[in-house]
Amino acid sequence: MKIENVKTNAVPSITWNWLKTNNDVLSFESDFKPCVAPYLNPKTDAYTITTDAKEFNIEKVLNAPFGSGIFNKSNPKVKDIRKEDGSFVEKASTAEIPDYKDHPLQKYVKENEITQFITINKSVKGAIKLNFDPSASYISSQIIYAKENAEATVIMVYDGKAENSIIQTKVYAEPYAKVHLIKVQLLKENALQLDDTQVYCEENGKVQLTQIELGGKHINSGLHVNLNGYQSGFTSKTAYLCQKEQIYDFNHIVYHYGQKSECNMQVDGTLKDNAVKAYRGTIDLKKGCCGAKGHEMEETLLLSPKAVNKSLPIILCDEEDVEGEHGATIGRLSSDVLFYMQSRGISEKEAEILMSRAKIQAAIDYIPDENVKTKIVDFLDKIL
Numbered sequence: 265m266k267i268e269n270v271k272t273n274a275v276p277s278i279t280w281n282w283l284k285t286n287n288d289v290l291s292f293e294s295d296f297k298p299c300v301a302p303y304l305n306p307k308t309d310a311y312t313i314t315t316d317a318k319e320f321n322i323e324k325v326l327n328a329p330f331g332s333g334i335f336n337k338s339n340p341k342v343k344d345i346r347k348e349d350g351s352f353v354e355k356a357s358t359a360e361i362p363d364y365k366d367h368p369l370q371k372y373v374k375e376n377e378i379t380q381f382i383t384i385n386k387s388v389k390g391a392i393k394l395n396f397d398p399s400a401s402y403i404s405s406q407i408i409y410a411k412e413n414a415e416a417t418v419i420m421v422y423d424g425k426a427e428n429s430i431i432q433t434k435v436y437a438e439p440y441a442k443v444h445l446i447k448v449q450l451l452k453e454n455a456l457q458l459d460d461t462q463v464y465c466e467e468n469g470k471v472q473l474t475q476i477e478l479g480g481k482h483i484n485s486g487l488h489v490n491l492n493g494y495q496s497g498f499t500s501k502t503a504y505l506c507q508k509e510q511i512y513d514f515n516h517i518v519y520h521y522g523q524k525s526e527c528n529m530q531v532d533g534t535l536k537d538n539a540v541k542a543y544r545g546t547i548d549l550k551k552g553c554c555g556a557k558g559h560e561m562e563e564t565l566l567l568s569p570k571a572v573n574k575s576l577p578i579i580l581c582d583e584e585d586v587e588g589e590h591g592a593t594i595g596r597l598s599s600d601v602l603f604y605m606q607s608r609g610i611s612e613k614e615a616e617i618l619m620s621r622a623k624i625q626a627a628i629d630y631i632p633d634e635n636v637k638t639k640i641v642d643f644l645d646k647i648l
Contacts, residue, residue, distance in 0.1 A: 266293045270368060272458065272484050273515035274336045275544045277580055285542060285576045288484060288513040292456055294428040298378040299402035301394040301420070310388040311416060313380060320381035325409050325436045330462035333486025333515045335364035369458070373430055377405040384409065384443070388416040391446075391633050396431075397424030407434045410441035410469075417444040419636055423479075427455055434462045437469030439493065444472045446631055450643045451479035453508075460486040467493035467522070474630040477504040477512060477533075478643055487516040491525035491556075498526075503627035504533035505620055505647070506541045506571075516560075517546040520586070524555040531560075532627075534620040536567035542574035547590065551582040558587070564594040565623065567616050617648050 267290055274287040303313055314320060364370050382392065396404060408418055422429065429451075435443050451457060457480050463471045477483055489498045498518055506512045518527040527547060535541050547558035564573055577590035597615060605615040621644060628637050 265295060265372060267291060267369065272334050272369070273486055273513050273544065275515065275576060275578065276336065276517055276546050276548065277578060279576065285544065285574045288542065290482070290484070292428065294401045296376060296401045296403045296428065296430060298376055299396065299398050299404040300378055300380060301396050301404060303392060303394050305390070305392055308388070310384070310386050311392060312383045312385070315378055315380055317379065317381070320383070320407075322409060325407065328436055328464045329490060330434050330464055331488040331490060332364035332370065332460055332462060333488040333517055334458050334460040334484050335367035335370040336486065336488065336515065336517065337364055369430070373403055373405070373432060376403050377432070379405040379407055382406060382408045382418065383411070384414040384416040384441070385411055386414050391417040391419045393419045393421070393633065393636070396420065396422045396429070399425045401426055401428040403430045405432045407436070408443060408445070409436045410438060410443045412438040413440045414438070415442040417446065417632060419446040419448070419631070419633060421448045421450065421636060421639065422457065423450040425452060428457070429455070430458045432460045432462070435464070435471050437463075437465045437471050437496075439467045439469060442470045444474070446474045447476070448636060448640060449477045449479055449483065450639065453479065453481060455480040456482045458484045458486070461488070463489040463498060465491050465493055465496035465498065468495050469493055470497045473498070473500040474627055475500065475502040476624060476627050476640060477502070478624070478640070478647065480510065482511045483513065485512070485514045485516075489518040489527065491518065491520050491522050491527065493522045494524060496522045496525045499528045500530065501627050501630055502531040502533075503624050504541070505624060505644075506533060506539040507536045507647070508539060509537070510539045512539070512541045514543045516544065517548065518558060519548045519550060520553040520556040520558060521550050522556070523553060525553055526557045527559065529560040531562040532623045534565045534567060534623060535571045535573055538568070538570050540572040542576075543592075544576045544578070545590065546578040546580065547588055548580040549583050549586045549588060553583050554585045556583070556586045558589070560590045562592040564592070565619060566594055566596055620648065
């Protein structure tokens, strides 16, 4: 498969083209093979895992409007009246990437995927662990379906020798169901990964996402959340270390449809050397979501004048009785922090490492599995 200059991670409401933050652009050539990740748990009646769609056959889940973050479509109603160089044009441009279902990469995934259907029947003790460590480039797909009042933690760890990977994970939460999805990326340094997470919540359905990004060369992280039910909720904690020549590109979108739905997204990481990081965080408060609350915050520790940071926090609103907050901070270690560290015999370089590790550790603390925690710490020891 050969991909040239394909747009990914498009922001729902475009900004000026000359800022070059509306989307990412990918070019690569690779042959992908379907991958079914082994799960490292004993069998139990609390959940089932199958690759047989006929056996799963839950129509409302298969047909749910999940959407996509990586293969997202820009809003054609939002017009861009500038060219790439910043000059104005006579007529507004409504150019956009294709609908995600028609996106060439999405179509390729659909044709080559083997989906794992994970059904959560009731509360699961411990975590369901999926490990991705194939040696060849792969495509992997999962649907996590949590039944009413069910609760589970699903941990997905990406490592191994694969150069390229495309992962699409869908989470469907019925009323009062709770799902904690944990994604840990520890790929080798030349790897490209497209990781697309999609969430749909019914009334009082709650989904939590913990995401740690440490390896790879070019990483696309797409997130599309549909808070459809009354008092449905989504929280996320993303931590990363982007260094050397790495490119990390995030596009996280939460749509509020349900009344009194709530979301809270937090992204915290370190950017150094010649690395490039882009974060697009969108909260879209749709008409009818009275009482909804959306919050997003990004904090970036910048440790190199050559590193490139792009932050695009967005709140879109079609309803009056709602609350929306967003923000982004970026900066070096303050002189007060450095003085405190140095007064205790810690050099500036050591202080930078300590603060970088602290950001990752804050996300590690959300992981209820000691083996996974140890694997992350060992990986950090190698790259810092």
